[in-house]
Amino acid sequence: MPLLEKDNSVLVVIDVQENFLSKLPPADREPLVERIAWIIHVAKVLGIPVLATAEDVSGGIDMLPRLKALLPEGQTVFNKMVFSLYGQKDIRDALVALNRKDLVLVGQETDVCVAQSAVDLVNAGYRVWVADDATASPGHHHEAGLCRMRDAGVVVSGIKGIYYEWLRDVPNAIAMASTVRETPSDLTL
Numbered sequence: 001m002p003l004l005e006k007d008n009s010v011l012v013v014i015d016v017q018e019n020f021l022s023k024l025p026p027a028d029r030e031p032l033v034e035r036i037a038w039i040i041h042v043a044k045v046l047g048i049p050v051l052a053t054a055e056d057v058s059g060g061i062d063m064l065p066r067l068k069a070l071l072p073e074g075q076t077v078f079n080k081m082v083f084s085l086y087g088q089k090d091i092r093d094a095l096v097a098l099n100r101k102d103l104v105l106v107g108q109e110t111d112v113c114v115a116q117s118a119v120d121l122v123n124a125g126y127r128v129w130v131a132d133d134a135t136a137s138p139g140h141h142h143e144a145g146l147c148r149m150r151d152a153g154v155v156v157s158g159i160k161g162i163y164y165e166w167l168r169d170v171p172n173a174i175a176m177a178s179t180v181r182e183t184p185s186d187l188t189l
Contacts, residue, residue, distance in 0.1 A: 001127060001155055004165040010100045011043040013052040014085065014107030014114050016064050020055075021108070023138045033066065034184040035134045036106050039159050040070045045179050046166055049098050053080040053091065055113065084116035086124060102127050104162055106134035111145030119152045129155045131162055160187060 016036055021029050043050055052071055054063040057079040062068070068077060078091045085091045095103075103126050105114055114135050121128045130149055136142055146156050157165075167173050173189075183189055 001153075003168075004102050004104070004127075004129060004162060006046055006048060006166045006168075008100045009043075009048045009102040009104060009166065010095065010098055011039065011048055011050045012085070012095075012103055012105045012107075012117070013040065013050060013063075013067065014105060014117060015053055015055045015080065015109070016067050016107050017054050017061060018064060019061055021064070023109075024136055025138075028136065031184065031186050032134065032136050033064065035131075035159055035187065037067055037070055038180075038182075038184050038187070039104075039106060039131065039134055039162070040067065041180055042163060042166070042176070043104075044070070044072060045176065048166070049100065050075065051078070051091070051095060051098070052076075053078045053085055053107075053113075055080050080113070083113050084120040085113070086117060086120035101125070103129070105130045106159075108136055109141070109145070110135045110137040111141040111148065112137070115145040115148045118149045118154045122153045127155075128153075129157055129162060131159045132156050133158045160189060163189070 054077050063077045082088045103121055105118055118128050118130055132146055137145055150156050
């Protein structure tokens with residue numbers, strides 16, 4: 001598969017919410033949120049649209065407020081009532097309206113919502129990348145989800161690789177480093 005095209009990309013943030021985070025070991029939660037927050041910030045600086053979902057939004061269940069606050073002003077967080085976001089008409093219509101074919105997926109849960117979304121999106125003709133270090137499921141389920149997606153033709157990469165594919169050259173990397181000064185504590189660029 002060719003490299004990601006920044007001007008053809010969408011960052012898709014799937015179901016990063018407390019009820020899913022609480023299933024992860026405590027030591028894994030903050031680094032995951034830091035990496036997702038960072039890639040949202042990078043996408044915004046690069047002018048890459050962000051599409052965000054939260055599963056079954058109801059009393060107290062919504063996208064993690066810290067991440068929701070990073071979304072572009074007026075950004076909708078879709079109330080996803082299906083496991084594959086492509087299976088819900090309003091989300092599918094919003095994605096189609098963006099008219100971009102390179103999708104980068106981050107979020108939760110790797111083996112269910114991320115995997116089902118990725119497989120459906122590949123089958124719909126999108127080029128799909130999933131960030132293995134910005135997705136999560138408890139225990140062995142994370143790796144099982146990554147394997148399922150690889151088998152379906154999804155590119156599994158880290159956010160560092162995605163970042164540099166979006167930037168493509170040293171001048172862009174230098175410019176970005178002066179704009180986005182903070183990186184996650186466990187990420188070396």
